[in-house]
Amino acid sequence: MTKTKFKTIKDKSLAELKANEVELKKEAMNLRFQAAQGALKNTARRKQIRREIAQIKTAVNQQAAAKKGK
DSSP states (O other), X not given: OOOOOHHHHHTSOHHHHHHHHHHXXXXXXXXXXXXXXXXXXXXXXXXXXXXXXXHHXXXXXXXXXXXXXX
């Protein structure tokens, strides 16, 4: 999976962001288990997923602040 640009993340709807966040959290959990078992091939993927989750949370908070400000 390639790195997601923040511009594409912030253009998504709130429901899409929440669904994507859940999916990434599941993948992060699976990667943690693989790392614990010593079966993880791409160790950089864990960092990438962690950053994408943070970007999604940032976009959700920005959308919430924009709605609150209206």
